[in-house]
Amino acid sequence: xxxxxxxxxxxxxxxxxxxxxxxxxxxxxxxxxxxxxxxxxxxxxxxxxxxxxxxxxxxxxxxxxxxxxxxxxxxxxxxxxxxxxxxxxxxxxxxxxxxxxxxxxxxxxxxxxxxxxxxxxxxxxxxxxxxxxxxxxxxxxxxxxxxxxxxxxxxxxxxxxxxxxxxxxxxxxxxxxxxxxxxxxxxxxxxxxxxxxxxxxxxxxxxxxxxxxxxxxxxxxxxxxxxxxxxxxxx
Numbered sequence: 001x002x003x004x005x006x007x008x009x010x011x012x013x014x015x016x017x018x019x020x021x022x023x024x025x026x027x028x029x030x031x032x033x034x035x036x037x038x039x040x041x042x043x044x045x046x047x048x049x050x051x052x053x054x055x056x057x058x059x060x061x062x063x064x065x066x067x068x069x070x071x072x073x074x075x076x077x078x079x080x081x082x083x084x085x086x087x088x089x090x091x092x093x094x095x096x097x098x099x100x101x102x103x104x105x106x107x108x109x110x111x112x113x114x115x116x117x118x119x120x121x122x123x124x125x126x127x128x129x130x131x132x133x134x135x136x137x138x139x140x141x142x143x144x145x146x147x148x149x150x151x152x153x154x155x156x157x158x159x160x161x162x163x164x165x166x167x168x169x170x171x172x173x174x175x176x177x178x179x180x181x182x183x184x185x186x187x188x189x190x191x192x193x194x195x196x197x198x199x200x201x202x203x204x205x206x207x208x209x210x211x212x213x214x215x216x217x218x219x220x221x222x223x224x225x226x227x228x229x230x231x232x233x234x235x
Contacts, residue, residue, distance in 0.1 A: 037234035038119060040071045043183065045227025047083070061086040061097070067225050069108060077108040079125060081223075085208035094140045096202070100133020102209025104169070118177070119229075125171035127189070131209040134161040137202050160199035165207040167193045169221065181229040186222075193217035 050063035065083030072078055086099035106127035112120055136159040173187025196204050196213065206212055211219050 038071075038074070038114075038117075039181070039229060039231035040233050040235060041229055041231040042068060042070050043227050043229040044068050045183070045185075045225045047081070047223040047225050049222065049224040050083070050085075059088050059090060061088060061099075063087075065223065067223070067227060075110045077110070077123075078106075079108045079127075080105050081127075081209075083209060087206050087208075088138070089205045089212070091205075093142070094205075095138040096135055096205055097138060098133050098135045098204070098206040098208065100131055100163075100208045102129060102131035102133075102207075104129040104209060108171070108173075120177055121173075121175040121185075123171075123173055123175070123187075125173070125187070127169045127171065129165075129167045129169060129191070129209050131165045131207050133163050133165075133208050134159060135163055135199060135202070135204060135206075136160075137199075158199070158202060160202070163197045163199065163204060163207075165193070165196040165204070165210055165213075167191050167210050175225075175227075181231065183225075183227045183229065185225045185227065187225075189221040191219040191221060193219075 045067045047065035047067060050065055053060045054062050063083065063085040065081055067079075067081050069077040069079040081104045082102070084099075084101045086097070088095065088097045104127040106125055108121070108123040108125040110121045110123045112122040114120060169189040169191040171187050171189040173185060175183045175185035177183050191210055193210065193213065196207060198204050204213055211221055213219070
């Protein structure tokens with residue numbers, strides 16, 4: 001009799017253990033099957049470094065840049081920047097002002113592997129840039145080395161319109177989601193000049209979107225952005 005009772009108890013215990021293991025396995029599988037979907041949509045923002053630069057830099061008169069990107073895959077984003085700049089370049093013998101608008105088109109590749117539902121970026125990017133602007137030679141002083149007959153400063157000399165510049169640039173930057181769908185970002189870029197249309201009797205010293213033009217035909221840029229994502233879907 002005792003043998004039967006002991007056998008029945010062992011059978012019940014075995015069934016309970018198997019049932020518990022089955023329940024645990026089902027829970028684990030349920031947890032493993034949870035998929036975190038990322039938002040896809042258009043992100044719009046503004047470069048806040050330009051108004052700051054205008055406030056502290058006496059040569060930078062004004063500037064505004066709107067930034068946008070659209071996610072097309074897990075890591076790839078189409079990206080663009082559209083802006084306007086007005087900058088006065090002061091050198092030893094010349095004073096000139098360039099003002100106009102520009103656009104940059106390209107893509108960003110996110111190299112950062114996000115955890116769970118994070119949506120941050122460490123990206124590399126490429127842009128093609130194009131600007132249309134006018135340049136005014138405000139004044140110049142002839143470079144005469146004879147100190148006994150110094151050159152006289154001339155003003156309101158010349159204004160050239162319909163100038164343009166083409167360039168490419170390589171970017172590296174970060175974007176961090178600080179609140180839901182709200183991002184803060186920063187990036188640096190290395191620019192390579194393709195072509196610029198020069199005035200008839202003066203050299204282009206500054207191009208909106210490209211910044212200062214040096215003899216090497218290269219330059220650097222920086223931006224600091226705040227932006228908001230308008231999600232269309234998740235996948």
